[in-house]
Amino acid sequence: MNDRPSGDNENKQRFEAEALIHLNTLHRTALRMTKNEGDADDLVQDTYMKAYRFWDKFEEGSNCRAWLFKIMTNLFINDYRAKSRSPQIVDLEDVDDDFLFGHLSALGPADNPEKHFFNKVFDDDVKLAIDELPDDFKIVVVLSFLEGFSYQEIADITDLQIGTVKSRLHRGRKLLQKSLWKYAIKNGFIKEPA
């Protein structure tokens, strides 16, 4: 195919080498954001198609993974979330700063409730607890906890002020602890003090 500009193939190869290698981490975050496999599939595909369209805008040498997460987060907020009709239930009840730590410590040191808790809680419960977070908190928690982005990177990805990132992460962490505590009690891993 001599009529195809040779840069085209090079471009695609560079895209595969630099962008497509991040597929797995985008995929797992998409699963938490959309809460189902079909939407996660679509979201990741749309992210890559958009990234490919704007590939010439990507500054070589800058953080490709963060750039892809920015595209995906924007698509999720502006497109996918707008489409889903499920209302966001925001837990307005105040949660103590040391919710989980305080509750576990209150059980007494006898049979090491902390260790018990961390050993017993299911993977699926953790995923469910993340899925149930209101999107604003979930996005920040996932980018920090699962993907290890710094406060500044999360601020760049979400177009939020760094102070907002910190406060959402703080609140998200507390909400996560609260629902994991509930799961632990529901599943009988922890006996709620009378």
Added chain:
Amino acid sequence: MNCEEALKRLFEVVDKEVTQADKEEILEHLEHCRHCMSRFEFEEVFKTFVSEKACISCDSEKLKNKILFRLDQSRGSSR
């Protein structure tokens, strides 16, 4: 540094968002305060716990093929 301030800044250490000097200042308090130390250790374990439980890598092979297919298609149609 008192407990209130240490607890306020403990997450910056958990999230690795402090300079070495700040970290030392906070750790200095933690080393002398059992309550803050056990809270700090708990929050560190909690973060690791959540990330490990939720990070189980998903099978992205099929998805990769779909994306490669669509990339090929979009190149074909843009000619």
